[in-house]
Amino acid sequence: xxxxxxxxxxxxxxxxxxxxxxxxxxxxxxxxxxxxxxxxxxxxxxxxxxxxxxxxxxxxxxxxxxxxxxxxxxxxxxxxxxxxxxxxxxxxxxxxxxxxxxxxxxxxxxxxxxxxxxxxxxxxxxxxxxxxxxxxxxxxxxxxxxxxxxxxxxxxxxxxxxxxxxxxxxxxxxxxxxxxxxxxxxxxxxxxxxxxxxxxxxxxxxxxxxxxxxxxxxxxxxxxxxxxxxxxxxxxxxxxxxxxxxxxxxxxxxxxxxxxxxxxxxxxxxxxxxxxxxxxxxxxxxxxxxxxxxxxxxxxxxxxxxxxxxxxxxxxxxxxxxxxxxxxxx
Amino acid sequence: xxxxxxxxxxxxxxxxxxxxxxxxxxxxxxxxxxxxxxxxxxxxxxxxxxxxxxxxxxxxxxxxxxxxxxxxxxxxxxxxxxxxxxxxxxxxxxxxxxxxxxxxxxxxxxxxxxxxxxxxxxxxxxxxxxxxxxxxxxxxxxxxxxxxxxxxxxxxxxxxxxxxxxxxxxxxxxxxxxxxxxxxxxxxxxxxxxxxxxxxxxxxxxxxxxxxxxxxxxxxxxxxxxxxxxxxxxxxxxxxxxxxxxxxxxxxxxxxxxxxxxxxxxxxxxxxxxxxxxxxxxxxxxxxxxxxxxxxxxxxxxxxxxxxxxxxxxxxxxxxxxxxxxxxxxxxxxxxxxxxxxxxxxxxx
Numbered sequence: 134x135x136x137x138x139x140x141x142x143x144x145x146x147x148x149x150x151x152x153x154x155x156x157x158x159x160x161x162x163x164x165x166x167x168x169x170x171x172x173x174x175x176x177x178x179x180x181x182x183x184x185x186x187x188x189x190x191x192x193x194x195x196x197x198x199x200x201x202x203x204x205x206x207x208x209x210x211x212x213x214x215x216x217x218x219x220x221x222x223x224x225x226x227x228x229x230x231x232x233x234x235x236x237x238x239x240x241x242x243x244x245x246x247x248x249x250x251x252x253x254x255x256x257x258x259x260x261x262x263x264x265x266x267x268x269x270x271x272x273x274x275x276x277x278x279x280x281x282x283x284x285x286x287x288x289x290x291x292x293x294x295x296x297x298x299x300x301x302x303x304x305x306x307x308x309x310x311x312x313x314x315x316x317x318x319x320x321x322x323x324x325x326x327x328x329x330x331x332x333x334x335x336x337x338x339x340x341x342x343x344x345x346x347x348x349x350x351x352x353x354x355x356x357x358x359x360x361x362x363x364x365x366x367x368x369x370x371x372x373x374x375x376x377x378x379x380x381x382x383x384x385x386x387x388x389x390x391x392x393x394x395x396x397x398x399x400x401x402x403x404x405x406x407x408x409x410x411x412x413x414x415x416x417x418x419x420x421x422x423x424x425x426x427x428x429x430x431x432x433x434x435x436x437x438x439x440x441x442x443x444x445x446x447x448x449x450x451x452x453x454x455x456x457x458x459x460x461x462x463x
Numbered sequence: 464x465x466x467x468x469x470x471x472x473x474x475x476x477x478x479x480x481x482x483x484x485x486x487x488x489x490x491x492x493x494x495x496x497x498x499x500x501x502x503x504x505x506x507x508x509x510x511x512x513x514x515x516x517x518x519x520x521x522x523x524x525x526x527x528x529x530x531x532x533x534x535x536x537x538x539x540x541x542x543x544x545x546x547x548x549x550x551x552x553x554x555x556x557x558x559x560x561x562x563x564x565x566x567x568x569x570x571x572x573x574x575x576x577x578x579x580x581x582x583x584x585x586x587x588x589x590x591x592x593x594x595x596x597x598x599x600x601x602x603x604x605x606x607x608x609x610x611x612x613x614x615x616x617x618x619x620x621x622x623x624x625x626x627x628x629x630x631x632x633x634x635x636x637x638x639x640x641x642x643x644x645x646x647x648x649x650x651x652x653x654x655x656x657x658x659x660x661x662x663x664x665x666x667x668x669x670x671x672x673x674x675x676x677x678x679x680x681x682x683x684x685x686x687x688x689x690x691x692x693x694x695x696x697x698x699x700x701x702x703x704x705x706x707x708x709x710x711x712x713x714x715x716x717x718x719x720x721x722x723x724x725x726x727x728x729x730x731x732x733x734x735x736x737x738x739x740x741x742x743x744x745x746x747x748x749x750x751x752x753x754x755x756x757x758x759x760x761x762x763x764x765x766x767x768x769x770x771x772x773x774x775x776x777x778x779x780x781x782x783x784x785x786x787x788x789x790x791x792x793x794x795x796x797x798x799x800x801x802x803x804x805x806x807x808x809x810x811x812x
Contacts, residue, residue, distance in 0.1 A: 154709065161710035165627055168619020172638040172684070175677060179649065182656040245549030253546055262550065268800050269557050271731075273738020274647075275766055276789060279773060280560045283567075292510065326556045333553065357539035380644070387646025389741040394773075415648045419741060430660070437652040441645065448644035452637055 179441060187435025190428075194219055198435060202226075204400050204417070206429055219432040221414065221439060223402040227317060228413035228440075230406060231392060232385035234321025235328055240378045243329045247336035248366075252358060263337070270330035278394030281323035286395070289319040293407045305406055312409040315397035320411070323395050324388060328381035335377030335455065339370040372458025379451030383444045389415035414440045489527060493520030517548055564786060564793050571787020580763070581751035586776040590783050597753045598768035598788065601668060604757050605747065605764055606733055608672035609679050614729060616676075617683030621728075624684075625691040626713055636688075643681035650677040651742030659746060668754065668762030671747030675736040683732040690724025690807075691717065723806045730803040734796050740766040765792050 154162065184191075191198055201220025246266070254262055281289075293313040300306040343366050351361040392413050398420050399410035412420075418433050418440075425433060497516035501508075521544035529537040576594035584593025620639060624632050654674040659666065694717055702712030718725070743749070748761020749771070765788055772785035 157711075158709045161708075161713070162627055165619050165622045166629060168616055169623025169627070169629075169631070169635055171616045171620060171680065172635060172642045175680070176638055176642055176645075178657060179645070179653045179677075182653060183649075186656040186660070242549045242552050245546045246553045248542075249546035249550045253543060254550075262554075264804060265557060266553065268797065269560075271734045271796055271800055272560065273740065273766065273792065273796070275738055275740045275769060276560060276564070276793065279769075279785070279789065280556075280563055284559060284563050288510075291508075295510075329553055329556075357535050359539040359542040360535065362542070383644045387644070387649070389646065389648040390770075415646055415741070418648055418652065419744065422745060430655075434652060434656055437649050441649045444644050444646055444649075445641055448641050449637070452640045 176445075180438070183434050183438040183441060186431055187438050188431075190219055190432040190435045194435075199225060199439060202400075202402050204421075204432075206426065217428055217432075219429075219435070221417075221436055223400055224412050224414045224417045224436070225439075226402050226404070227396075227411040228386050228415075228443075230317050230404070230411065231320045231324055231396070231413055232382050234318060234406060235324035235385040236378060236382055238322060239325035239328045239381060240332055242325075243332035243377075243381075244336050244374055246329070246333045247340055248362065250333070250337050251340040252362065252366075266330045266333055270334060274327065274388060274391040275394075277323055277327050278391035281319065281326075281391065281395045285323065285326075286314065286319060289322055290314055293318050297407050305404055308405055308408040310408070313407055315395060315409045316407050317396065317403065317411040318406045320392050320396040320413075321406070323391050324385040327388065327391060328384055331384060332377045332381045335380060336370070336374050339373035339377070339455075339458070340366055343369050370458070372454050376451045376454030376456075376458065379447055379454065383447040383451065386413070386447065387415055387440060387444045388413075389419055392416045393419050485527065486524060489523040490520050493523055517544075520544070561793070564789050567783070567786035568788075568790025568793075571783035571785070572790060576787065580753050581768075586772045586781040586784055587778045588780060590780055590787065595765065595768050595788055595791065597750065597763040598765045599791070600753060600755065601747075601750070601763040601767075602737065602765045604755070605668050605671045605675060605743075605762065606737055608669065608757055609675040609736060610729065610733065612672065612676040613679040613683050613732060617680050617728065617732070618687055618725065620680070620684040621687035621691055622713065624688045626709070626717065639681050639684050642677070643685065645677065646741075647678055647739050648741040648745070650674045651745035653677065654742070654746050665759070666746055666748035666761055667759055668747055668757035671743050671762065671764065672757060674742035674746050675739060678739060678742070679732045679736050682735045683728045686728035686731050687721075687725055690721050690728060693724065694720050727803045727807040730799050730806070734799040734803070737795060737799070738766055738792055740770055743767055744770065765795075 194201075197220055199221050201218070202223035203218045203220045204223075206217045250259060250262060250266075290313045293316060296306050296318075297308060297313070301308075347365045347369070348361060351365050356364065393416040396411055396413075396416060397409045398412040398416050400412065400417075401410060403411045414436055418436055421429060421433060494516055496519045497512050500515045500519070501512050521541060524540045524544065525537050528540045571590050573591050575591060577596055577599070579592075579594030580597035581593045581595075620635065623629065624636055624639075651674045654670050654677075658673065659670055663670070698716050698720055699712055702716040703709070707715065743764050743766050747764060747767070749767040750761040750763045752763075754760050754762045769785045769788040769792065772781045772788065776782065776784070
């Protein structure tokens with residue numbers, strides 16, 4: 134039997150194996166890893182270069198850059214810059230004001246829409262509505278701005294007058310002069326319409342991940358849809374929905390063009406949401422950029438840095454909330 | 464043999480035709496009562512009607528449920544009323560926006576607009592003068608260059624997250640998410656601060672492309688990552704089992720299998736940036752003449768064309784021009800979006 138005789142030869146000698154990738158793979162992995170770091174590099178560069186450009190202004194103004202509300206460049210007789218003061222507070226107030234109006238109006242509508250899409254709509258109707266709302270999320274902000282200015286403004290002005298008439302005793306609904314056009318209220322409504330599709334999409338995804346067995350357990354106990362949602366869906370999805378709302382807040386705070394078109398950008402602190410004056414940081418940058426001298430450009434860069442850091446923090450919180458509550462549940 | 468009859472399937476829990484009819488009747492009654500309320504009380508106008516209609520109709524359904532069943536069912540009906548209201552409130556702006564653009568934009572469309580630029584016309588001239596050729600060309604060039612920059616970076620990021628899955632995968636994912644939240648105007652300011660002011664001193668189409676890339680990379684990276692995750696692990700294991708290196712597996716198996724998904728990522732990236740206005744206004748200059756060279760001279764674009772006609776004009780012609788441009792932009796976005804839907808709807812590989 135040749136096979137038996139050659140048995141010793143049939144067993145190969147033990148050999149070394151290694152998990153070390155080949156050279157081609159090492160190169161591949163290196164390239165992909167470098168490419169993967171690009172987001173880190175870009176975000177770092179944004180923070181770095183905006184800080185470098187804004188450094189001079191920030192050094193002079195220090196903390197008053199975000200606490201004072203005076204944005205002035207005074208020129209002397211020869212047109213040279215005599216004195217300049219940069220304080221962002223009024224626009225920061227405006228940014229938060231418009232964004233909070235957007236959240237207060239938009240988030241309830243978006244969450245209820247998401248509930249409708251997840252638990253009421255069926256089949257092709259559901260598919261159609263979902264694509265329509267996703268499409269709306271892809272509309273450019275320019276479109277929302279113009280539509281807000283041309284179409285929404287008339288109705289929104291009327292609603293603002295009603296609010297003022299019946300709730301005018303509450304300080305924020307009071308107005309110093311009866312100018313209701315181009316107010317933070319209307320800008321907030323436009324922003325609300327812009328964030329509704331985003332918040333709806335995220336809430337819908339979160340609601341979709343509710344464990345089916347818990348839903349069915351609730352139904353088996355005789356729960357109505359309302360009590361099922363209150364007992365199962367809301368506790369499960371609360372964090373994720375808050376995260377989605379924060380994402381909407383981030384979008385609303387950074388919005389430029391829509392706010393610029395709808396709002397009457399005036400540099401003053403305006404708490405009275407129905408009065409036609411206000412602004413936000415992004416629209417200030419767009420407004421002032423055209424005629425800004427070198428010094429003012431630096432100040433605008435610093436304003437951009439503040440806006441960047443603000444949206445970064447809001448987005449970070451939203452991301453953490455969505456990921457902790459969205460994937461694992463309670 | 465006894466004849467056994469198999470009962471046809473029943474769905475006793477489903478809403479019956481009678482119940483639907485009752486609800487429809489109550490809603491109609493609500494509309495009538497709301498009309499009466501508008502006529503007789505202080506409520507007036509469309510808003511008054513809409514508000515009273517909603518409250519009266521949901522109250523009627525609430526009472527009916529309470530009468531026929533119990534408090535729990537009545538409360539449940541309130542939730543469905545409010546959810547329906549919410550979806551209607553979400554849909555109203557979409558319908559209003561699309562119809563406004565179509566109706567107003569229709570007047571601003573003529574065939575000459577695809578053959579002319581705005582060098583010989585001002586925004587206030589009749590809409591038949593001039594056109595948006597320069598804007599269309601500028602947008603295509605800027606988006607194209609942005610795509611050339613963003614696609615490799617976005618794909619590499621997605622590959623890092625799905626194929627390498629290194630220690631940094633979680634933080635990178637977080638950073639990509641954070642990057643997608645960068646306000647568009649900050650992207651413009653960044654390009655100004657890093658390139659335009661210290662280096663080139665010139666506003667060009669290329670600067671516009673770079674600013675747009677910052678907004679495009681996260682969209683491409685996130686969509687591509689989702690698409691690569693859909694590729695079954697069996698394919699990767701099969702590639703490796705055949706003795707292929709990771710590089711050969713990814714380039715020969717994984718990426719080709721995800722091809723249509725990657726095309727979807729590209730299309731969604733384009734749809735994300737094609738209407739971006741703020742960075743374009745800051746860094747691309749904005750021209751009225753045709754410019755094929757992204758590296759020198761200002762470049763026009765659709766958003767800039769619309770912006771200029773809308774803000775510097777003020778006449779009916781200028782508005783018609785702006786809405787015409789908007790209609791073209793919206794058609795582009797809707798076709799890109801539908802294409803992406805169609806491609807991602809097909810089965811992967």
